[in-house]
Amino acid sequence: MSDLEVRVARPADWSQIWPFFAGIIRDGETYAYPDGLTSDEAQVLWLEPDPGHAVVAVDGDQVVGSAKMGPNRPGRGAHVGTASFMVSPEARGRGVGRLLGEHVVAWHREQGYRAIQFNAVVETNTAAVALWCSLGFQIIGTVPEAFDSRSHGLVGLHVMYLKL
């Protein structure tokens, strides 16, 4: 269907990630990031050093999505991983999210994690919720009114979980 592939993110990719990252934050529908986040600050948060790991989905030279992953907690919680995802709006409908999601699950298996936990999936982000469920994740619980969606007002945040 396309020549999409997933590879490790490089610092030089950031200039292509930041435009859609910033747009997604500005939309205010899916992620709780600090207000007024600069490109430099966002790069530090997204492209974390080891044991964090970031990848990009590319179509040739074009970066169309990115995911970051790593331990959800340090120390005695580090056997459970977590991840975050951003897909360029221009690339929606091409399966970029699914490709990144499958990569994230495979990476956690390879690294020996016992499970993956998403801490804050916005309940009105139904495409994401459906995608994670199709990959085997379940909703552990929903914190009511924990996210201030720009278009829906206060909505719940799902904690989602996949045992590996």
Added chain:
Amino acid sequence: MSDLEVRVARPADWSQIWPFFAGIIRDGETYAYPDGLTSDEAQVLWLEPDPGHAVVAVDGDQVVGSAKMGPNRPGRGAHVGTASFMVSPEARGRGVGRLLGEHVVAWHREQGYRAIQFNAVVETNTAAVALWCSLGFQIIGTVPEAFDSRSHGLVGLHVMYLKL
């Protein structure tokens, strides 16, 4: 019953917090902190600057417990608070945890938070779970096997919630 009181934590309090903080981490039953955490690193994590807020429970000049609190997420999630608690083992059974818990709830109300969320209450820490339930918190869900307890092995982490 005692002359316990709660006041804002000062940098000079750290030398009294660190011994029980370090002991509680070393016990491996209640918190996922990085392995090999130094006193300086822990002080930065615990005594966060504004909008974070830390308090101590004191009996005269003696620090017998501490709590930190603040927004659970930045930006569009900052209307929900969170907190962490440490009580000196020598002061257990004197109501220090309850006093700190009541203070944390009152502080969040005063600051205009809409709710408080605890992200990771170890399910075998039954004294803490019972205390939070007695203050009105409910268990939203439990992430299975997410904490490696030194004495119990892999146990669940409760997400707990209080609407204000």
